[in-house]
Amino acid sequence: MTPKVSLEDIDLSFPGAEGTKVIYDKFNLAIEEGSFTVLLGPSGCGKSTLLNIINGLLEPTAAKGIVIDGEDLRNKPDLSRQMAYVFQGPRLLRWKTLAQNAEFGLRGLGVQPRATWPALIEKYFTAVGLRDSMHQYPHQVSGGMRQRAAIVRAWVNEPQILLMDEPFSHLDEITAAEMRRLLIKLWQSEEKRRTIVFVTHDISEAAQLATDIVMLTPASSSICLRRKVDLPWPRRMEDDAVIDLEKELRHAFAERAGISF
Ligand SMILES: Nc1ncnc2c1ncn2[C@@H]1O[C@H](COP(=O)(O)OP(=O)(O)OP(=O)(O)O)[C@@H](O)[C@H]1O
Ligand SMILES: [Mg+2]
Secondary structure, three states: OOOOEEEEEEEEEEEEOOEEEEEEEEEEEEEOOOOEEEEEOOOOOOHHHHHHHHOOOOOOOEOOEEEEOOEEOOOOHHHHHHEEEEOOOOOOOOOOOHHHHHHHHHHHHOOOOHHHHHHHHHHHHHHOOOHHHOOOOHHHOOHHHHHHHHHHHHHOOOOOEEEEEOOOOOOOHHHHHHHHHHHHHHHHOOOOOOEEEEEEOOHHHHHHHOOEEEEEOOOOEOEEEEEEOOOOOOOOOOOHHHHHHHHHHHHHHHHHHOOOO
């Protein structure tokens, strides 16, 4: 099977005060279509830069391939229009309502026909339980609601690939847990599942969400653990299987980093 995303021999380095900082050196990663792939790794290992490479925002120093659906993104930049991004903070425009922010997302990517926008906006705000609040401004709703609106802004594009960079890390634990449940529900509700690439440094979050876990070492980054997870949802933090998985991930990480928890 052709992977949805295939990174081949990626090199990335940045000039720094103490010489060149190597982030990736011949890094390879294949992401399966329809997977919920979680990239897990310590701060600074290169998770965000990897998402930026996948959607063409950042050109690596060298690469054999940045392949989406069998074609190299560098030869076909339009491939990035089947991807949408959800950032760490909601990044909503404060002078626009939540619905207008979603419309802004639709205009930005420009893949959905104009005539479908109102129905798409209504559909996905309803799906995340914000139907009644979509005409409010960001300052009139809670942080969790703002982040739900940020997910809608991406989701209305019905992207084949959803890139999510620590989208819940600024939320309190209860709200974050709700958001995870909601995201899984949204993702599962569609017949053809979207490919999600979700970045976190939270081991517990990875265990609750992933079908595929890719654990990265500190830079220069390599994959120190790659594993499929075949557990049903909803996964609760206190489920034995989830706890066991978390332990395995903590152990793998500690071993690699030479620390003990
Ligand atoms: N434009 C840049 N110029 C120089 N160095 C950069 C640039 N972008 C990223 N880096 C460096 O690359 C490394 C990886 O950055 P990246 O933001 O991908 O880390 P991360 O894994 O997402 O970390 P975090 O979990 O803290 O968000 C860091 O050391 C960072 O300082
Ligand atoms: Mg980051």
